Amino acid sequence: MSRTIKVLLAEDQAMVREALAALLGLEEDIEVVAQVARGDEVLDAARAHGVDVALLDIEMPGATGIEAAALLHRELPAVKLVVLTTFGRPGYLRSAMESGADAFLVKDAPAAQLADAVRRVLAGERVIDPTLAAAALADGANPLTDREREILRAAADGSTNAELATALHLSQGTVRNYLSTAIQKLAVRNRAEAVQVARNKGWL
Amino acid sequence: MSRTIKVLLAEDQAMVREALAALLGLEEDIEVVAQVARGDEVLDAARAHGVDVALLDIEMPGATGIEAAALLHRELPAVKLVVLTTFGRPGYLRSAMESGADAFLVKDAPAAQLADAVRRVLAGERVIDPTLAAAALADGANPLTDREREILRAAADGSTNAELATALHLSQGTVRNYLSTAIQKLAVRNRAEAVQVARNKGWL
DNA sequence: GGTGCCGCATGACATCTGTCATCCGGCACC
DNA sequence: GGTGCCGGATGACAGATGTCATGCGGCACC
Numbered sequence: 278m279s280r281t282i283k284v285l286l287a288e289d290q291a292m293v294r295e296a297l298a299a300l301l302g303l304e305e306d307i308e309v310v311a312q313v314a315r316g317d318e319v320l321d322a323a324r325a326h327g328v329d330v331a332l333l334d335i336e337m338p339g340a341t342g343i344e345a346a347a348l349l350h351r352e353l354p355a356v357k358l359v360v361l362t363t364f365g366r367p368g369y370l371r372s373a374m375e376s377g378a379d380a381f382l383v384k385d386a387p388a389a390q391l392a393d394a395v396r397r398v399l400a401g402e403r404v405i406d407p408t409l410a411a412a413a414l415a416d417g418a419n420p421l422t423d424r425e426r427e428i429l430r431a432a433a434d435g436s437t438n439a440e441l442a443t444a445l446h447l448s449q450g451t452v453r454n455y456l457s458t459a460i461q462k463l464a465v466r467n468r469a470e471a472v473q474v475a476r477n478k479g480w481l
Numbered sequence: 482m483s484r485t486i487k488v489l490l491a492e493d494q495a496m497v498r499e500a501l502a503a504l505l506g507l508e509e510d511i512e513v514v515a516q517v518a519r520g521d522e523v524l525d526a527a528r529a530h531g532v533d534v535a536l537l538d539i540e541m542p543g544a545t546g547i548e549a550a551a552l553l554h555r556e557l558p559a560v561k562l563v564v565l566t567t568f569g570r571p572g573y574l575r576s577a578m579e580s581g582a583d584a585f586l587v588k589d590a591p592a593a594q595l596a597d598a599v600r601r602v603l604a605g606e607r608v609i610d611p612t613l614a615a616a617a618l619a620d621g622a623n624p625l626t627d628r629e630r631e632i633l634r635a636a637a638d639g640s641t642n643a644e645l646a647t648a649l650h651l652s653q654g655t656v657r658n659y660l661s662t663a664i665q666k667l668a669v670r671n672r673a674e675a676v677q678v679a680r681n682k683g684w685l
Numbered sequence: 686g687g688t689g690c691c692g693c694a695t696g697a698c699a700t701c702t703g704t705c706a707t708c709c710g711g712c713a714c715c
Numbered sequence: 716g717g718t719g720c721c722g723g724a725t726g727a728c729a730g731a732t733g734t735c736a737t738g739c740g741g742c743a744c745c
Contacts, residue, residue, distance in 0.1 A: 290567065295592030296500035303503060363494065388499030424722065435673030438701070451723055457703055467703080467731085469639030469673055628692065642731070655693050661733055671701085671733075 281308040282399060285323050287342060288334040288361070289314045297332070297391070304392045316340025320348055323356055330395050335362040335369060343369070343376050350377030357398040361391075367413035368479025370405070380404035419480045420462045428455045430481050433472045485512040486603060489527050491546060492538040492565070493518045501536070501595070508596045520544025524552055527560055534599050537582075539566040539573060547573070547580050554581030561602040565595075571617035572683025574609070584608035623684040624666045632659045634685050637676045 284301060286309050288294035298309045311322040317339035323331055331349055333342035340348075346358045359380040360373040370381050379398040382390060383406065394404045421429065431441055438456075442449045456468050463471050475481045488505060490513050492498040502513045515526040521543035527535055535553055537546035544552075550562045563584040564577040574585050583602040586594060587610065598608045625633065635645055642660075646653045660672050667675050679685045 290588040292565075292586075292588045292590055292592045292595060293497055293500065296497065296504040299507060299592075300500040300503040361496075382496075384494040384496045386496055388496045388503075391496060422721065435669070435671055435675075435677055437670065447722095448724060450725060453701095453703065454724085455722090457705090460703075465639070466641065467639055471639075473639055626691065651692095652694060654695060657731095657733065658693085658735095661735090664733075 281306055282330060282395060283308055283310045283326060283328045284395060285309075285311045285313070285319070285326065285328040285331045287313045287316065287319050287322075287332065287337065287345060289337045300388055301392060301395070307392060307395060314338075316342060316345045319345040320352060323349060323353055328356060329399060330357045330359060332359045332361055332391075332395070335360060335364075335373075343372050343378075346373060346378050347376035359394050359398060359404075364479070365406070365409050365412075366477060366479030367409065367416045368419060370409050370413045370479075371418070372479070374405075381406065381409070383409070416478055419478075421459055421475070421480060425455050425459045425462075426475075426481065428452060429459050429468070429471060429475055432456060432468050433476075433481070485510055486534060486599060487512055487514045487530060487532045488599060489513075489515045489517070489523070489530065489532040489535045491517045491520065491523050491526075491536065491541065491549060493541045504592055505596060505599075511596060511599060518542075520546060520549045523549040524556060527553060527557055532560060533603060534561045534563060536563045536565055536595075536599070539564060539568075539577075547576050547582075550577060550582050551580035563598050563602060563608075568683070569610070569613050569616075570681060570683030571613065571620045572623060574613050574617045574683075575622070576683070578609075585610070585613070587613070620682055623682075625663055625679070625684060629659050629663045629666075630679075630685065632656060633663050633672070633675060633679055636660060636672050637680075637685070 284307055286294055286298055288297065291314065294312055294314065298312060301307050301309050310328060311326045313319055313322050316337040319331065319333065333345050335342040342360055346360060349356050349358060358378045359382065360378045361382050361384065362369055363384050365383040365385070373381050380394045380403065382394055382404070397404050428441065428445065431444060438449045438452050441452045445452070460466070460468065460471050463474050465471050465474060488511055490498055490502055492501065495518065498516055498518065502516060505511050505513050514532060515530045517523055517526050520541040523535065523537065537549050539546040546564055550564060553560050553562060562582045563586065564582045565586050565588065566573055567588050569587040569589070577585050584598045584607065586598055601608050632645060632649065635648060642653045642656050645656045649656070664670070664672065664675050667678050669675050669678060
């Protein structure tokens, strides 16, 4: 019989993290050997405990689960990566896969899929919700340039053009031009809607 | 020795819900007898299983955990109510307590507090994070009128004044007036910021 | 019965936002 | 060496947004 699977759990909400650990603890062949609450603590913990699989939530302080995945993939390529998220945003799936993730799960899915995904990625499989995969492909890639994304992100909190201009060291007109092209690319009618759809698609 | 505490668990994300159930299942004296994923299924489930404590997430389809709490409090006053949420928004705490909640927990808190809160509400105690309670008191009550809140909520997705006017059967000028007063009450400079702070405080 | 708040409305005004045409330098690709 | 995209900028214009004064009817509270 093979030894247990060593799992690292990265999730910022303590209650959810410990609950997921309890859930995985019920499995005979799985052991949660490390828990972290921040994205920037993932690499050290993975190194220290020699984990087989890392379970990464996307929304975390320090670094997102996707950033952590990219780092792990580069530094510890043997570690299998399961990305876990509240939001089934196509853009998230896309960037998770591009960062080297082996599985992508949404928290809406039944709990049984979690242990299942851990075992399957270790067996070399990839685990992705087919519906979400289809949506990601249908949406295509992020049409926004880096700068457009940056400015849209900055505009998301309701800042005015003047504030954005000073914050980003641009002229007010330039800010408006970028927002205008972003609005057109996203086929919406104002910046607020642009922020909305970009968020929903995971493009922000 | 007393019998086990019967708990109802209401949370829309299956993985989180089942994980929390696993966590509570580790406790000798607690038994999760019902799980629901929607706010509007809470009452029936509570009735059917004769639960002692209801654990209610706020963000749920069908009805929010706060609405569910109010309903349970009216229909089954013997059931103790624990409200659970991702967001420690002062306004949430306030309306949860006004709806008859006995405990208010954020998912950031350590998992041990969950079982602890269940036992304490059953003993007649109230369980609230003191920091959050202070914030709720410092913020004061929601300064927005019903109508202002309604219009701000409708404007949150980036709808234009014209759209809001037709949707709410108002004149465009009236829409602008309401938004203007909301903006002033919240001490911000445009509708986007107003939406932001209203959301953060739990006033939306 | 007066006072005050709410919902709703209008009109006028100033400012902010979004669009468009046009320009420049840099860089990649054929 | 031409073509095209990106980052950055200007100026002009139309339309959307925010402010303010003012008015009305309804309702609650003293």
